[in-house]
Amino acid sequence: MANPMPARAAEQSGTATSDAIVEVRDICKRYGDIEALRGINLEFERGKLTTLLGPSGCGKTTLLKIIAGLVPATSGQIRINGKVVTGPGPERAFVFQDFALMPWATVLRNVSFGLELKGVPQAERHRIAKHYISEVGLSGFEEKYPHELSGGMRQRVGIARAFSVNADVLLLDEPFSAVDEQNRRKFQEDLLQLVEKERKTFLFVTHSIEEAVYVSDRIVLLSPRPGRVSQIIEPNIDRSAAPDVIRRDKGYLDVVEEIWQGLRQYAE
Amino acid sequence: MHMAATPHKVSATGGAGSGSSTIVETLAEFARRRKSFWVVLSLAILFTAWEIAGRVPISFAFPTFLETFAALIEMTLDGTLLPAYAITFQPLLIGVAVSAVLGIGLGIAMGLSDKAEWLLAPVFIVLQAAPMAALVPLVTFVYGIGLVAKTLAVIMLALPVIVLNSYKAVRHVNPSLVDMCRSFQGTRLQQIFKIIIPDATPVLFAGLRLGIAAGFIGVMLAELLITPTGIGDLITYHRSIANYAHMYAAVASIIAVSTITLAVLQYVEVRFLRPEKRRK
Numbered sequence: 014m015a016n017p018m019p020a021r022a023a024e025q026s027g028t029a030t031s032d033a034i035v036e037v038r039d040i041c042k043r044y045g046d047i048e049a050l051r052g053i054n055l056e057f058e059r060g061k062l063t064t065l066l067g068p069s070g071c072g073k074t075t076l077l078k079i080i081a082g083l084v085p086a087t088s089g090q091i092r093i094n095g096k097v098v099t100g101p102g103p104e105r106a107f108v109f110q111d112f113a114l115m116p117w118a119t120v121l122r123n124v125s126f127g128l129e130l131k132g133v134p135q136a137e138r139h140r141i142a143k144h145y146i147s148e149v150g151l152s153g154f155e156e157k158y159p160h161e162l163s164g165g166m167r168q169r170v171g172i173a174r175a176f177s178v179n180a181d182v183l184l185l186d187e188p189f190s191a192v193d194e195q196n197r198r199k200f201q202e203d204l205l206q207l208v209e210k211e212r213k214t215f216l217f218v219t220h221s222i223e224e225a226v227y228v229s230d231r232i233v234l235l236s237p238r239p240g241r242v243s244q245i246i247e248p249n250i251d252r253s254a255a256p257d258v259i260r261r262d263k264g265y266l267d268v269v270e271e272i273w274q275g276l277r278q279y280a281e
Numbered sequence: 282m283h284m285a286a287t288p289h290k291v292s293a294t295g296g297a298g299s300g301s302s303t304i305v306e307t308l309a310e311f312a313r314r315r316k317s318f319w320v321v322l323s324l325a326i327l328f329t330a331w332e333i334a335g336r337v338p339i340s341f342a343f344p345t346f347l348e349t350f351a352a353l354i355e356m357t358l359d360g361t362l363l364p365a366y367a368i369t370f371q372p373l374l375i376g377v378a379v380s381a382v383l384g385i386g387l388g389i390a391m392g393l394s395d396k397a398e399w400l401l402a403p404v405f406i407v408l409q410a411a412p413m414a415a416l417v418p419l420v421t422f423v424y425g426i427g428l429v430a431k432t433l434a435v436i437m438l439a440l441p442v443i444v445l446n447s448y449k450a451v452r453h454v455n456p457s458l459v460d461m462c463r464s465f466q467g468t469r470l471q472q473i474f475k476i477i478i479p480d481a482t483p484v485l486f487a488g489l490r491l492g493i494a495a496g497f498i499g500v501m502l503a504e505l506l507i508t509p510t511g512i513g514d515l516i517t518y519h520r521s522i523a524n525y526a527h528m529y530a531a532v533a534s535i536i537a538v539s540t541i542t543l544a545v546l547q548y549v550e551v552r553f554l555r556p557e558k559r560r561k
Contacts, residue, residue, distance in 0.1 A: 083460050101464045113461035116557055117479050127465040130475070158557035178465060 388447020446488020
């Protein structure tokens with residue numbers, strides 16, 4: 014069911030495929046004397062889930078925030094749908110590692126907040142928000158406050174908020190790192206269903222190899238100090254199979270092993 | 282084991298084994314659940330210690346708690362206490378209102394803009410560090426002994442605390458929430474009014490409470506140092522005629538009023554501004 018040898022994307026730069034929705038061109042980032050990212054060139058295909066994977070300090074979150082327009086690059090360009098962008102825009106939505114929910118607002122207001130900022134009338138934004146609240150499995154929790162929810166449920170709120178503004182690209186910064194292991198697995202399975210259903214482009218940052226292989230169409234491995242693209246892997250896993258079958262599949266395990274071999278030199 | 286510890290209770294309640302320890306258990310249950318039990322206990326210990334100290338006596342000028350309490354009732358009934366508060370509250374309310382509006386405004390401006398911070402922070406840090414009681418005579422020198430001078434004394438004490446706390450409140454807003462607002466293309470004004478001020482509210486109110494407490498210090502300094510009026514007059518007058526129970530009653534009443542004011546402010550904050558704190 015899965016390709017035993019993962020296909021390796023040879024081209025790391027240049028060669029523009031026509032369907033690239035996000036293009037990263039020669040991005041460099043310096044914090045004073047520290048070089049966080051050096052010469053990053055990447056393309057992200059429409060409708061695919063791409064993971065940025067690497068050890069801590071490889072700049073994966075910085076790269077994601079540059080793409081989001083939250084952090085300025087020192088040099089280089091980000092293009093979305095072919096247009097150069099320098100700040101946040103309506104075609105991108107961000108999911109935060111620490112959820113970034115307003116503690117004083119209910120789930121409903123948190124999810125509809127992106128629409129509230131755009132001036133969408135209350136009835137309309139609540140209707141949209143309720144749709145996505147049920148989509149992420151939180152129906153019945155609309156009037157709860159974030160502190161009344163578990164970590165996993167809070168991140169579902171964050172994901173519903175990102176969906177509700179109807180952006181083309183969803184940027185997820187280690188969305189499951191504050192979620193416990195059991196819930197994380199369930200969450201990954203739910204995410205794959207949402208990816209299937211919503212047909213959006215996902216950029217996903219994680220430090221978990223298993224998570225990356227399980228959810229991604231494409232994995233970009235970054236190496237640290239300074240952050241560079243070291244390898245691009247396409248797991249080619251058949252996701253129509255049951256989650257338990259995938260997790261025991263030889264192809265899946267081989268890709269995990271291969272990535273680990275590539276990363277172990279950076280482990281302390 | 283309860284029964285063994287309180288055998289006399291068994292006979293007192295007619296020997297019913299289960300009914301015997303009900304009172305003790307109810308009280309124990311109440312003590313475990315209700316904060317108010319401990320507040321009352323704390324006050325009871327304080328007042329008992331006061332009563333004992335007054336009866337020893339530790340000084341001829343130190344009245345017992347019961348004498349003081351009787352004096353307080355007497356002053357309330359003979360119509361000296363309320364008019365005194367009417368006078369004391371004038372500079373206090375004006376001063377606190379000015380300090381709250383100006384202080385929160387300036388503090389938020391300093392939190393939002395580096396330039397405003399560099400311009401204003403040194404002034405308020407010096408003012409907060411300065412022993413204000415030493416400046417009160419200067420105020421009298423310039424503004425005389427009227428309401429203006431007393432209001433200024435309140436502002437001098439309350440304003441720096443409120444400004445510096447409001448500034449800190451804004452600087453400690455969760456940066457992730459600000460990023461969230463930016464990522465959904467919120468304007469700077471939306472960022473300030475929908476994220477920064479709501480997230481800063483708990484610390485803003487903490488500053489307001491400290492500022493009001495400082496305002497009470499200010500008004501008492503003014504009434505004791507500038508000219509005796511209001512509660513300050515009651516304290517000064519009863520001291521001068523060695524009427525110590527009445528003097529302590531006036532002091533205790535202003536402490537009580539200050540405490541109650543702060544408790545009410547905290548209630549208002551939780552009730553109206555922090556909906557997530559209401560439901561527990």
